[in-house]
Every structure is written in C-alpha cells, then in structure tokens.
Ligand SMILES: *[C@@H]1O[C@H](CO)[C@@H](O)[C@H](O)[C@H]1NC(C)=O
Ligand SMILES: *[C@@H]1O[C@H](CO)[C@@H](O)[C@H](O)[C@H]1NC(C)=O
C-alpha cells in the first residue's frame with residue numbers, strides 16, 4: 241500500500257509547484273496519498289522537525305511517525321543494498337586498521353574509489369542526488385524540491401528504502417545535530433544524513449518516517465534493531481554511525497571496533513543477509529593535498545565466494561554507488577553524474593554494463609584530486625554559476641540503455657538552466673570545473 245502512495249506522490253510531487261501542507265494529525269500511512277496533492281499550498285514537512293532543544297525534541301519524538309515498508313523486488317545481482325559510511329580517513333590509514341582489513345578480505349576491495357570533494361556534506365548528498373551542486377560546506381542546506389534523488393528511482397519500482405542514523409533522537413528529525421545528552425559530545429549530525437537535506441524527501445511525512453535511528457547503547461531504543469528483529473528491514477539501507485563511531489571525533493581503531501560490534505552478528509542473521517550487498521566506505525579522506533581516494537569494499541552473501549579477498553582497481557566514485565543500484569534493479573536514472581558512472585565490476589558483468597577507464601587526455605594522475613568543489617547553488621564563495629544545473633535530458637539515450645525517470649523529464653523539459661552532465665566516467669572537480677562553474 242505504501243508503495244502505491246509513495247509512487248503517486250513521487251510523480252505528483254515532483255512536478256514543480258505542487259506542494260502540500262503538513263498533516264494536521266498523525267494518520268495512518270496508507271491514507272496519506274490524497275493529502276499530498278495540492279497545487280495551492282507551498283509548505284510541507286521540511287521545516288517542521290528542525291528544533292534541537294531537548295524539550296522540543298522530546299515533544300516531537302512523542303508524535304513523529306516511524307514506518308518500515310518492506311518489499312521483495314528481485315535484483316539482477318543482489319536483493320538488498322546496505323552502505324555504511326565512515327569519516328575522514330586516508331586510504332592507507334583505514335586499511336592498516338585490523339578490523340577494516342579483516343572485513344575487506346571477506347569481500348572485494350574497490351581500491352580506486354574516490355570521494356567527489358571536501359568536506360562531508362557534499363559527499364553525502366552526491367550519493368543520493370547525483371551531484372553536490374557546488375557545495376563546499378557543512379551548513380544547514382536544503383536542496384530544492386525539484387531535485388530528484390535515488391528515493392524517487394527506488395519508489396518508481398516499489399523498492400523499499402530506509403536510513404538508519406546512529407543516535408538520531410527520533411524518526412524524521414531535521415535539526416542540524418543532536419548532542420549526547422549526558423556528555424554534550426557531538427553525536428548525530430544532519431550533514432551526515434543524505435536524505436533529510438533534500439526537500440523532495442523532507443517535504444513528505446511518509447518519507448521522513450523512513451529516516452530512522454540506530455543505537456548500540458540501548459538496542460531497545462534502536463529502530464534498526466526493531467526492524468531487524470521484526471524482519472522489516474528495507475531493500476536499500478544507508479547507515480551512518482555517530483560522530484564518534486564513524487571516526488570523525490575518534491580514532492580509526494574506535495571505528496573499526498564499532499564496525500566489528502555492529503556488523504559481526506548481522507553476517508549470519510537471515511533477516512539482514514538475504515542476497516545482500518554491503519558496501520563499507522568513507523565520505524572523504526583526511527589529507528586534502530592527496531587525491532581523495534577512500535577505502536571501500538563490498539561483502540555479504542551477494543558477493544560470489546570465489547571473489548572474497550580480491551581487489552577491483554577500476555575507477556569508481558560515490559556516483560558508482562548510485563549507478564550500481566540503478567543497474568541491479570534496472571532503475572531509471574537521475575540524468576546527472578549517475579548516468580556515466582561505472583557500475584561495480586562484479587555487478588556490471590551481470591547487468592551488461594561496461595566498466596570504463598578514464599581517457600588519457602584528461603591526465604587523471606596529474607590533474608584530478610577531487611579535493612575542492614566547483615561553483616554552484618550551495619557554494620558560499622563568490623563566483624561561477626549560482627543556479628541549479630538541469631539534468632541532461634539528452635542522457636535519456638545512454639550507453640547503459642537506462643532512461644531518465646519520467647517525472648524528472650517532465651519537471652525539467654522547459655528549463656533554461658545549463659547542464660554539464662555527460663555519459664562518461666570523467667567527472668569534473670574543483671580544479672577542473674565545468675565551463676562557467678569556476679570560482
Ligand atoms: C529512536 O527513534 C525512536 C522513534 O522515533 C524513538 O522512540 C527512540 O527513543 C529513539 N532512540 C534513541 C536512542 O534516541
Ligand atoms: C556513539 O555510539 C557509541 C556506540 O556505538 C557510544 O559508545 C558513544 O558514546 C556514542 N557517542 C556519543 C558522542 O554519544
């Protein structure tokens with residue numbers, strides 16, 4: 241039921257201008273469809289849950305909705321995709337940690353996966369939105385309602401999704417952060433929550449209700465563990481450890497131990513491991529002078545046993561995570577950097593995708609570092625084009641054969657905004673910006 245509702249609202253909602261009011265009462269998920277369709281109102285849920293004071297949080301937690309839609313849509317290679325994101329660590333340092341190293345050996349190491357820029361937030365938004373729109377900061381940003389995401393793609397095929405953010409105080413919380421209430425230490429942060437930053441997600445209560453929490457301190461208050469026990473995990477999951485667990489405010493060894501504690505029991509839990517692909521990655525490296533290469537590896541029962549312990553040195557970036565999911569479920573595309581991105585090799589072999597190398601003329605080694613952002617709507621420095629780049633509707637025809645989501649074509653067909661996306665693995669970075677997007 242939810243899927244029908246979600247699909248309708250994804251289509252209806254993404255036609256520019258159709259906005260909706262918050263629900264006046266917490267009604268059941270299935271009844272919400274009609275409330276979403278309103279051409280006159282312009283506000284939704286994107287600013288309802290932003291208060292961060294403890295009293296406001298407690299009050300909101302009492303009424304905020306949680307939902308756990310499930311589905312069982314067969315993928316070509318995997319039926320569940322889980323990504324777990326750690327923070328700010330150079331490749332060499334991450335692989336030197338014994339816990340990360342042990343898990344990497346159980347799967348395929350993707351030794352040439354690159355972040356797209358610095359700092360954190362633009363990397364998180366890139367993996368669901370197919371671009372970072374010039375962002376070079378960790379501010380309270382809201383991506384415009386008419387920008388679509390992977391959630392629209394998943395909804396178009398009724399594939400369930402959810403995010404699990406460690407120590408987020410309640411489902412759908414939109415505040416900039418929430419500190420540990422005993423110690424005052426940084427704990428949950430919005431900048432590491434890729435869904436909530438997009439108004440095309442946060443506008444809708446149903447969608448907010450799928451952004452849930454995880455707790456290792458108290459599993460009885462962990463929505464992840466509740467969903468796991470009830471066998472209600474979705475097919476697409478994004479997991480963000482808190483600011484200590486993810487190595488942001490702690491050592492890589494603390495993060496490695498967290499991964500061991502969290503992941504080990506899941507490896508033989510049928511409610512989790514059910515033709516599942518787990519991607520462990522980092523948002524970005526730590527030394528800005530280096531190429532932004534981050535340790536990434538895939539494991540899980542969807543990875544063929546004979547590939548355990550191997551390395552795939554093809555070029556990948558955060559857009560490959562989108563492309564791999566699109567290829568697996570034969571989803572439409574966003575018409576942005578996802579279109580040309582490489583699909584992980586072991587998946588590409590089964591989806592007919594070609595893994596491409598950078599053309600030598602780009603001088604990848606000498607020129608590309610992915611360590612700074614090009615201009616765009618979220619770049620707070622002066623210079624360059626400020627408007628949103630439009631999806632490139634010409635990429636409806638692409639090498640992969642995947643088409644752009646219909647509602648995206650509908651929304652952007654008359655747009656005069658420039659576009660820079662190409663059906664190619666070579667992406668721009670701040671040192672090599674798209675024409676017009678230098679600072
Ligand atoms: C997690 O979210 C649920 C649902 O909103 C909430 O009841 C619970 O208290 C939260 N857990 C923690 C540890 O904050
Ligand atoms: C983050 O979570 C870990 C358990 O996973 C916990 O030990 C730690 O106290 C939490 N961090 C903060 C700042 O609360």
Ligand SMILES: *[C@@H]1O[C@H](CO)[C@@H](O)[C@H](O)[C@H]1NC(C)=O
Pocket residue numbers: 528529530609611612
């Ligand atoms: C990006 O890396 C290049 C090469 O090391 C360096 O010259 C440049 O200063 C770096 N940019 C930033 C913002 O650190």
Ligand SMILES: *[C@@H]1O[C@H](CO)[C@@H](O)[C@H](O)[C@H]1NC(C)=O
Pocket residue numbers: 256384386387627628651652653655657
């Ligand atoms: C999408 O919204 C942005 C920001 O409001 C605007 O610049 C752009 O023209 C809009 N595009 C479409 C197709 O509505």
